[in-house]
Amino acid sequence: MNLSALITPKNLVTAAVLIVLGLMPVLTTVFDQPFYLDIATRIVILAVAAASLNLILGFGGMISFGHAAFVGIGAYAVGIPIYYEYYSGFLHFPLAIAVSALFALVTGAISLRTKGVHFIMITMAFSQMIFFLFLSLEEYGGDDGLLIWSDSELFDGLALDDPSTFYYVCFVSLVGVLLLLHRIVNSRFGRVIRGAKSNEKRMSALGYPTYRYRLVAYVISGALCGYAGALMGNFTNFISPDMMGWGRSGELIFMVVLGGSGSIIGPVYGVLSFLLLEEFIPDVMDLFADGAGVYWHLPFGIILLLVVLFVRGGISGFLNRLTKR
Amino acid sequence: MSVLLEIQDLQKSFGGVKATKHVSLDVLEGEVHAIIGPNGAGKTTLISQLCGEQMPDAGLIRFAGKTITRAPFPARARLGMARSFQITSVFQDMTLLENVALSVQAHDGHSFRFWKRADSETALNEKAMTFLTEVGLADKAHVLSREVSHGEHRQLEIAMALATEPKMLLLDEPMAGMGSEESARMVDILKKFKGEKTMLLVEHDMDAVFALADRISVLVYGEVIATDKPEAIRDNEAVKRAYLGEEAD
Numbered sequence: 127m128n129l130s131a132l133i134t135p136k137n138l139v140t141a142a143v144l145i146v147l148g149l150m151p152v153l154t155t156v157f158d159q160p161f162y163l164d165i166a167t168r169i170v171i172l173a174v175a176a177a178s179l180n181l182i183l184g185f186g187g188m189i190s191f192g193h194a195a196f197v198g199i200g201a202y203a204v205g206i207p208i209y210y211e212y213y214s215g216f217l218h219f220p221l222a223i224a225v226s227a228l229f230a231l232v233t234g235a236i237s238l239r240t241k242g243v244h245f246i247m248i249t250m251a252f253s254q255m256i257f258f259l260f261l262s263l264e265e266y267g268g269d270d271g272l273l274i275w276s277d278s279e280l281f282d283g284l285a286l287d288d289p290s291t292f293y294y295v296c297f298v299s300l301v302g303v304l305l306l307l308h309r310i311v312n313s314r315f316g317r318v319i320r321g322a323k324s325n326e327k328r329m330s331a332l333g334y335p336t337y338r339y340r341l342v343a344y345v346i347s348g349a350l351c352g353y354a355g356a357l358m359g360n361f362t363n364f365i366s367p368d369m370m371g372w373g374r375s376g377e378l379i380f381m382v383v384l385g386g387s388g389s390i391i392g393p394v395y396g397v398l399s400f401l402l403l404e405e406f407i408p409d410v411m412d413l414f415a416d417g418a419g420v421y422w423h424l425p426f427g428i429i430l431l432l433v434v435l436f437v438r439g440g441i442s443g444f445l446n447r448l449t450k451r
Numbered sequence: 452m453s454v455l456l457e458i459q460d461l462q463k464s465f466g467g468v469k470a471t472k473h474v475s476l477d478v479l480e481g482e483v484h485a486i487i488g489p490n491g492a493g494k495t496t497l498i499s500q501l502c503g504e505q506m507p508d509a510g511l512i513r514f515a516g517k518t519i520t521r522a523p524f525p526a527r528a529r530l531g532m533a534r535s536f537q538i539t540s541v542f543q544d545m546t547l548l549e550n551v552a553l554s555v556q557a558h559d560g561h562s563f564r565f566w567k568r569a570d571s572e573t574a575l576n577e578k579a580m581t582f583l584t585e586v587g588l589a590d591k592a593h594v595l596s597r598e599v600s601h602g603e604h605r606q607l608e609i610a611m612a613l614a615t616e617p618k619m620l621l622l623d624e625p626m627a628g629m630g631s632e633e634s635a636r637m638v639d640i641l642k643k644f645k646g647e648k649t650m651l652l653v654e655h656d657m658d659a660v661f662a663l664a665d666r667i668s669v670l671v672y673g674e675v676i677a678t679d680k681p682e683a684i685r686d687n688e689a690v691k692r693a694y695l696g697e698e699a700d
Contacts, residue, residue: 146488314572316557316566321553331502331536332557332615333528342563 136445140391143398147297151290157228163289169401170296174303176381176393178350183379184387185311187323188238188342193378194349195225198370200355202260205272205365215278215286219356226352227345229256234344238337248255250372260367271366278360286360296357300394303350308390310346319343361430384433386442395441403429455480455619455649456501456556461510463496465592472673473508473590478619485652485660488670489693492651495537497670498623501651502534503527515618528557535608537627543597547588547607550596551579554614582610586640602633609640619649626656638662661685669693680699 146153147170154163172302175197182188203222233252237245266272277286286292310316322329322336329336359365368374375402385396407426408419437444455650456478463471470493470552478484488494491596494609499505501512512520519527520525528534542550555578556562556569569575586606592597596607605625625641626634640657641650645663646654654660661681668678677684684690 174460310565312568312570313566314562314569316565317549317553317556317569318562320544321542322542325540328536328542328611330524331528331534331540332554332611333525334557334562335525339562356560 134445134449136442136449139395139445143394144301146301146424150297151293155290156385160289163293165401166186167289167293167296169397170293170300170355172381172401173394173397174296174300174357175351176385176397177300177303177307177355177390178354179378180382180390180393181307181310182319182340182343182347183382184389184392185316185323186319186340188344189341189379190237190249190344190347191245191372191375191379192233192251193347193351194372194374195253195256195369196230196351197355197358197378198256198260198365198367199226199229200352200357201359201362201365201369202234202266202272202329202355202358203272204278204356206266208274208276208278211265213276213279215280216294218359219279219353222352222356222359223349226355227349229352230345230348231326231341234341234348237346238340239329250375253370253375254372257367257370257372260370261328267366269367271368272363274359274363274365280357292360294303296361299353299357303353304390304394311390315339315342337360346360378430380430384430384440386444388439389442389446392440392442399441400430414416453480454478455515456499456651457511457513459511460511461497461500461512462508463500464508468508470673471500471510474510474670474673474675476559476668476675476678477535478635478649480575480649481646482665483645483650483652483663485654485664485667486670487654487657487660487667491672492670493673494670495623498534498651498653502532502621528617529617531616532621532674533612533615533617533619535605535612535623535625537623539601539604541596541604541611542609544595546593546595547583547599547603547610548576548579548592549608551582551610551614552576554611555579555582558615579614585613585637585643586610602629602636605629605633605637606640609637610688613644613648617648619651620644622650622652622654624654625652626654626659629656634659 147166150163150166154160175193179190179193182190200222202203203225207217237248237252240248260266261269280286284291286295318334318339322340326336381396381400382393384400385394386392403426408422411422412419433440439446453561454477458474458476461474486494492577494503500507503522504653506521511518514532514544515530517530542553552575555575564677580589580592583592586609588603588606588610591603609625615636617690626637634656641663652663664681666678667681667684668675676693677687677690679687
């Protein structure tokens, strides 16, 4: 392949983002800003969640309004065993993936019988069921949440309680998930779910039982999101049902759309810009008028609206158009 | 010749309107069987019952020795019934080659293959390419489907239907919205498969019908009033009155 063809704005931005993310622990140490490693970790974990949502939303056309439930399930799959003093990560991570996959299988089997707005509503309803379930589980803190006093134990020498080490685990996970999704989307399976998004009727006429393929995509997406949840459970020392509320699911959708749902890397841009805006808009507003930062939601919302309304294909779509010009 | 598709006493009403009234029809293996009829004769209703989009109220449909009266849409496709749509129905965001490759893939085992790139599978692409070549679209293989003309979309539809290697092609107005030149090209394409593929052709374009059909059934107000060879249909008094006469006015 021609090397210069690879140097496009999108590839440059992607490379820059990945390099900066990859060097985050070094950069934050050099500049002595450990707080930013915290933000970066959150970005990377949410990027795993958003990227997995994008598999069904962007490529499969299934708008799940309940994906935060998987993040929550994954986090509790770390928190609850630790509550009972089971510290092994070899328990936590598989448990998070398995329970999320199972939840996706059961709820997906029902939700995917519906289309459009009904699908959005029913996925939201299922996630709210999980939300209220954990709210009512007094044993695990109910709405007060659950304290996680330890991190998952993996190998000797891989201590997740070290911020840099943990960050790298998350970063490698993100890169791995992106590669995995890239393969899936371009495989035969991926072609089938893209086809089902594009023209369901034609897929049926060709003989594809699209429901099964959609369901499998939904389960993969849920399982990966549960994995992101397990990372989140290790990241925060405190988890609560709040992390699986429908507002959180909405934020995930927003991140995907903002970054560009038609692209594998899009959700990473989406999460990055979402969290950075969330972080810095209040500071910028405070510069203009002291205390104005409290009202940061207003400009934040306006910016998001403008992007969704006027930038077709989100950030990723915008970068693609720069390339074509 | 053996009977491939057998329709017995099919009935379908919408409220008080009887769209299909006691339709019985045989499609023989290897023949091109055309269904013609004036607007509102119930052609679309009939075809949507054949492919499983609508369920008949009563009657029987047998295809390739199996009763499929109430079988779902994809199951019929897997039995070997391929359909082209009256309104173009392709994958707009994919290239023509991908469109056909996805059709080839439909009958090449299950598609729960997650790792290997589908667009670099030579076997899939080569097969898809042969079908594109047959309908004369080889040079546009790598063009996005939304960027080609209406006539080319119709040709693509045929390639996609052929790619599933069906026992029968159910062609729902393949010439719809085409100019005379495009229609003639489509007739030529379909002629290539005449005798080789069984086709059930629903079409308004009489030139195309008479050029292609081995037998013609005439549907009027939901009833088959005649089934015969093209020459006989042309001379059939009842048909002339009900249909051809009307058009000549």
